[in-house]
Amino acid sequence: MPSNRLHRALIVSHKPVGRGYYRLVLKAPEAARSALPGQFVMLRVSDTLDPLLARPFGISAVISRSSLEILYRVVGKGTTMLTTAKAGQSLSLLGPLGKGFPRPEKKTVPVLVAGGSGFPPLHFLAQRAGSRTHLFLGARNKECLPPADIVRSFKELADKVHIATDDGSAGQQGTSTDILDAFLTKTERREHLVLYACGPHAMLAAVSKIAAEHAIPCYVSMEERMACGLGACMGCSVPMKAGGYKRACKEGPVFDSREIDWSEQVLLKLKR
Numbered sequence: 001m002p003s004n005r006l007h008r009a010l011i012v013s014h015k016p017v018g019r020g021y022y023r024l025v026l027k028a029p030e031a032a033r034s035a036l037p038g039q040f041v042m043l044r045v046s047d048t049l050d051p052l053l054a055r056p057f058g059i060s061a062v063i064s065r066s067s068l069e070i071l072y073r074v075v076g077k078g079t080t081m082l083t084t085a086k087a088g089q090s091l092s093l094l095g096p097l098g099k100g101f102p103r104p105e106k107k108t109v110p111v112l113v114a115g116g117s118g119f120p121p122l123h124f125l126a127q128r129a130g131s132r133t134h135l136f137l138g139a140r141n142k143e144c145l146p147p148a149d150i151v152r153s154f155k156e157l158a159d160k161v162h163i164a165t166d167d168g169s170a171g172q173q174g175t176s177t178d179i180l181d182a183f184l185t186k187t188e189r190r191e192h193l194v195l196y197a198c199g200p201h202a203m204l205a206a207v208s209k210i211a212a213e214h215a216i217p218c219y220v221s222m223e224e225r226m227a228c229g230l231g232a233c234m235g236c237s238v239p240m241k242a243g244g245y246k247r248a249c250k251e252g253p254v255f256d257s258r259e260i261d262w263s264e265q266v267l268l269k270l271k272r
């Protein structure tokens with residue numbers, strides 16, 4: 001269940017894990033107990049009013065009944081400030097928020113597709129979904145893949161990890177959607193497959209198209225820029241095929257890919 005409760009979360013550990021990412025483990029018992037894969041938290045990165053807005057982060061794992069893990073990439077002011085937080089300090093945390101991925105049924109074979117820094121919520125899903133999972137990871141080159149420890153963890157959790165890089169420096173040469181399409185084309189029994197994807201919008205649009213062509217259900221996590229995280233500001237609107245918009249923070253971030261108007265979604269991004 002989403003929770004609008006504000007918690008003081010104690011930092012249990014906080015370390016760089018390579019490739020510009022940090023692993024933050026927070027003691028937040030209520031949030032850890034109720035968190036579902038695909039949900040996110042709003043974290044205040046400092047105790048001052050600068051920056052004013054909390055930052056959204058997916059939950060990448062639940063470590064125990066009381067702790068959860070966040071994997072974040074340093075991209076700007078907020079995440080740079082967050083890197084200075086130390087074990088023993090506490091951070092203000094709101095959540096877990098939003099609607100996560102629908103729980104895979106017993107017979108489901110989850111096929112996870114991650115691009116860019118979209119892998120953290122899929123790591124939590126892999127943790128819950130178990131060993132029948134396939135994961136497709138794509139990046140521009142080897143250095144842009146998730147940190148080595150995270151790839152190793154995915155390999156332990158999943159049945160198979162398929163890697164593609166644009167320049168061929170790791171895995172197969174191509175995009176995650178190229179190798180996903182090839183995998184689906186050669187898979188004979190597709191009736192139990194369900195796609196779960198998180199990453200850049202162009203990748204999500206491509207995954208959505210492939211899912212439609214292969215008649216496979218597909219759920220995408222739309223990591224829009226967020227201000228309030230609570231459904232009040234409409235800053236995270238996602239255009240719907242049926243008309244109108246839905247809020248990624250409230251009705252998402254996970255949507256059935258068929259609901260989304262991908263053409264308008266791409267146009268909106270170009271305007272920003």
Ligand SMILES: Cc1cc2nc3c(=O)[nH]c(=O)nc-3n(C[C@H](O)[C@H](O)[C@H](O)COP(=O)(O)OP(=O)(O)OC[C@H]3O[C@@H](n4cnc5c(N)ncnc54)[C@H](O)[C@@H]3O)c2cc1C
Pocket residue numbers: 040055056057058059071072073074075076077078079080117120121222223224225226253
């Ligand atoms: C639901 C959700 C879950 C997320 N989960 C994770 C996660 O698990 N790990 C992680 O590393 N990041 C995650 N993000 C992205 C993360 O929130 C941003 O990277 C962070 O807010 C950037 O803050 P900043 O102050 O460092 O950067 P800013 O100074 O605010 O921005 C720096 C640059 O990052 C870009 N940026 C900021 N937010 C986003 C976004 N949402 N999508 C695309 N580009 C963005 C800006 O356009 C700008 O170019 C998630 C976002 C959402 C909405």
Ligand code: FES
Pocket residue numbers: 225226227228229230231232233234235236237247248249250
């Ligand atoms: S972030 Fe304000 S409505 Fe979604």
